Amino acid sequence: MKLKNNIYALLSVLCILIVTSCADDFIETVPENNIEGLESQLSSPARVQNALLGMYNDLQDADLYSGTMTYFLGMWADELSHRGSFNTFAQFAGNNPDSENVTNNNMWDAFYDTIFAANNLIENVDPNIAGQDLSDRVRGQAYGIRALMYFNLVRMYGPVPLELVPNRTLDDLDASSNLPRSSVNDIYASINSDIAEALSLLPNGGIANRAVNRFSRDAVLTLQAQVALQLNDLGTAQTVLETLLTAGYTLAPVEDLYGDENAGLVLNPLETIFGISYSVTDGSQISFFFSDQPDSGRDEVGIGAGLNAGFEADDMRQQFLFYPISGTNRVSKYTRGGDGNDDVYVFRYADVLLMLAEVYARQNNPAASGLINQVRTRAGLANVTLDSSNFETLIPAERLVEFYAEGGDRYFTLKRLGLLDAVVQAKGTIFIAERNNLFPIPQNELDNNTALTGADQNPGY
Numbered sequence: 403m404k405l406k407n408n409i410y411a412l413l414s415v416l417c418i419l420i421v422t423s424c425a426d427d428f429i430e431t432v433p434e435n436n437i438e439g440l441e442s443q444l445s446s447p448a449r450v451q452n453a454l455l456g457m458y459n460d461l462q463d464a465d466l467y468s469g470t471m472t473y474f475l476g477m478w479a480d481e482l483s484h485r486g487s488f489n490t491f492a493q494f495a496g497n498n499p500d501s502e503n504v505t506n507n508n509m510w511d512a513f514y515d516t517i518f519a520a521n522n523l524i525e526n527v528d529p530n531i532a533g534q535d536l537s538d539r540v541r542g543q544a545y546g547i548r549a550l551m552y553f554n555l556v557r558m559y560g561p562v563p564l565e566l567v568p569n570r571t572l573d574d575l576d577a578s579s580n581l582p583r584s585s586v587n588d589i590y591a592s593i594n595s596d597i598a599e600a601l602s603l604l605p606n607g608g609i610a611n612r613a614v615n616r617f618s619r620d621a622v623l624t625l626q627a628q629v630a631l632q633l634n635d636l637g638t639a640q641t642v643l644e645t646l647l648t649a650g651y652t653l654a655p656v657e658d659l660y661g662d663e664n665a666g667l668v669l670n671p672l673e674t675i676f677g678i679s680y681s682v683t684d685g686s687q688i689s690f691f692f693s694d695q696p697d698s699g700r701d702e703v704g705i706g707a708g709l710n711a712g713f714e715a716d717d718m719r720q721q722f723l724f725y726p727i728s729g730t731n732r733v734s735k736y737t738r739g740g741d742g743n744d745d746v747y748v749f750r751y752a753d754v755l756l757m758l759a760e761v762y763a764r765q766n767n768p769a770a771s772g773l774i775n776q777v778r779t780r781a782g783l784a785n786v787t788l789d790s791s792n793f794e795t796l797i798p799a800e801r802l803v804e805f806y807a808e809g810g811d812r813y814f815t816l817k818r819l820g821l822l823d824a825v826v827q828a829k830g831t832i833f834i835a836e837r838n839n840l841f842p843i844p845q846n847e848l849d850n851n852t853a854l855t856g857a858d859q860n861p862g863y
Contacts, residue, residue: 443526444522444526444527444528444531444532445531446531447532447533447536450532450536451536451540453519453522453523453527453540454523454540454543456519457516457519457523457544458615458678460512460515460516460518460519461516461547462678462686463512463515463516464686465505465508465511465512466509466512466513466516467678467746467748468678468686468742468746469686469687469688470505470508470509470512471554471809472807472808472809473494473691473702473703474494474505474506474509474810474841475810475812475814476703476706476807476810476812477491477495477703478494478497478826478841479810479812479813479816479822479825479826480708480709480812480825480826480828481802481806481807481812481813482704482705482706482733483495483703483704483706483707484496484702484704485703485704486691486700486701486702486703488702490503490504490505490506491505491702491703494506495831496831496832497826497829497831497834498831498832498834499841499842499863500842500863501842501843501844501845501848501859502844503844506841506842507844507845510559510843510844510847513551513554513555516548516551518565518568519544520544520545520547520551521565521566522568523540523541523544524541524544524548525568526568527540527541538603538604539604539605542599542601542602542603542619542622543600543616545596545597545603546596546597546600546604546617547617548566548596549593549594549596549597549622549625550617550625550748552592552593552596553593553625553628553629555589556586556593557632558840558841559840559841559843559860560586560838560840560860561584561585561586561589562583562584562589562843563581563583563584564581564588564589564592565581566592580851580852580853581853582853583854590633593629594626597622597625597626600617600622601619601622601626606619607619607620607623607645608620608649609649609650609651614669614671614674614676614677615669615676615678615679615745617676620649620676621675621676621749623645623646624646624675624754625749626638626642627639627643627646627754628753628757630642631761631818632818636761636765639757639758640761640762643754643758646675646751646754647754647755651672651673651675651751651754652672652673652751653751653755653777653780654670654672656718656722656780656781657718658670658672659673660722660734660735661689661734661735661736661737661744662737663734663737664737665737666680666743666745667736667744667747668745669745672751674747674750675748675749675750675751675753675754676748677745677746677747677749678745678746678748679745680743680744680745680746682741682742682743684742685738685741685742685743685744686736686742686744686746687742688736688742689736689739689744690739690740690742691703692704692733692734692735692736692739692807693732693739697737697740698739698740699739701732704731704732704733705724705732705733709802709806710724712802712803713803716782716783717782717783718781718782719803719806720803722734722735723806735806735807736807746808746809747808747809748809752777752805755773755774755777756773756777756800756801756804758773759771759773759793759797760793760797762788763788763789763790763792763793763797764793765790766789766790770788770789770793771785771786771788771789773788774786774788774797774800777804794821797815797819798812798815798816801815802815813839817839822839823835823839826839834862835862836862837860837862838860838861840860841860842859843858843859843860843863
C-alpha cells in the first residue's frame, strides 16, 4: 500500500518538534517508535467532527465519484467515449490499459486514502471523549464508507489488499506495504461485517433522519442491497429494499434532478439517499472533463456512440442529459465546468425501485412491473411488463438512461448480469476475455508492496 499522506504529515510534525528542541535533549532522546497525532486528532468532540469531515474530503477526490472512477468505468463499457488527448483515458476507452497508467494509480490511491481515514475513525474515536452518541454516529459512517470503498475495489480489481487498521507506529509504515491480496470471498465478508457494524451504530433511518451528504443508515441499507444483489442473495436484497420502500423517499421531477446551463447539480432532498456535495470553493472536476471550451471545459469525455438511440421517443431524461454546444452533443447533467459547483449522486431512490423491480422480476412477482413503471412514468414513458423472461434486457436499458454518467452504474450492472463481455466486443476495441473486465493492479502497488510480485497482476496484463 502506498504511504499515506496522513502519515507523511504526522512524521513532518514529529520531525519539526524534534529539530526545534534543545540540542542536549535531542542527543539524549531515546528514539520513539510511536507516531504521534492519531489520538490527538480526536481529542475533543470538535476534532472528531473535523476528522469526519476529513474522511468526506477524501471521498470528494477527483479520482473517485466526481471524476476518474466515473470516466473510466463509463469508457470501459459503452456509456462514455474518449474525445480528448489524455493517453491514460484513451487506454481505458480502448479497453487496453497498462499497469503503469498513472491515472489508474491515482484512483487506486484515492480509494485507500479514504479507507485510511475511515480506519482512523473506526479505531480511535473514544466515546469517553466524543460522547457515545457522536462516537456511534461517526464510527457508523466510517464503517459504511469503508464498505463502499471495498465494494468498488473488489468489483473493479478483484482481490485487493484488505487494510482494516490505521498506521500507528513506524513499523506499520513497512507493514502497510506488506499486505497480500485478500480473496474476493474475504473482501465480501469484510464488507458485510462493516455493514452490520454500521447498522448497529447509526440511528433510525427514514428521510427525516438523514443529511443527503452523510452516509446515513439508509445509505448503508442501500449498499447492503447492492452487495446482496451482487452476490445473488435475493432474500436479503428484497428484505432491505422493502424497508427502504417505506422510508419516505419519492421520485423527484426530472427537471429537478440535474443542473441546467447556469445552475450546477444540487442533490435533490426528495430522492437522494446519499450524495457528495461540492461548492464554488471546493469544486469537483466532473463537469470540466465533460464540458467543451465554451462552457469552461476541455471536452475530454463524451457520450458513447449511439447512446442517444438508447432513449425511447419522448423520454424526458434525454433533454436534461444532452444538449448541443458548438454543434455537438455533450453530457449536460453537470454544468459548472468553471468552478466545479456540481454535486454528485451516489444513491438515489430510483435505484431502490429498480433493484427491487429486478428482485421481483427474477421471482416472477407481478409487483416488478409497477416498480420499474414508476421510474418510466416519471420520464414520460409508457408502462412495460417486467418478469424473468426480459429483466436482463429491460433492467440494463432502464438503468443506462436513468443513471447515465453516475458512478459507473452501467459497467457494474452489465458485469453483474454477465453482459459486459458482449458490450465490450461490440465496441470493436481490444477484448481479452481472461481479464474478466478487471482493471490492472497499478505497477506502483506491485513495486512498493513487499507482499506482492508480478504474479499478482490480474490476468491479461
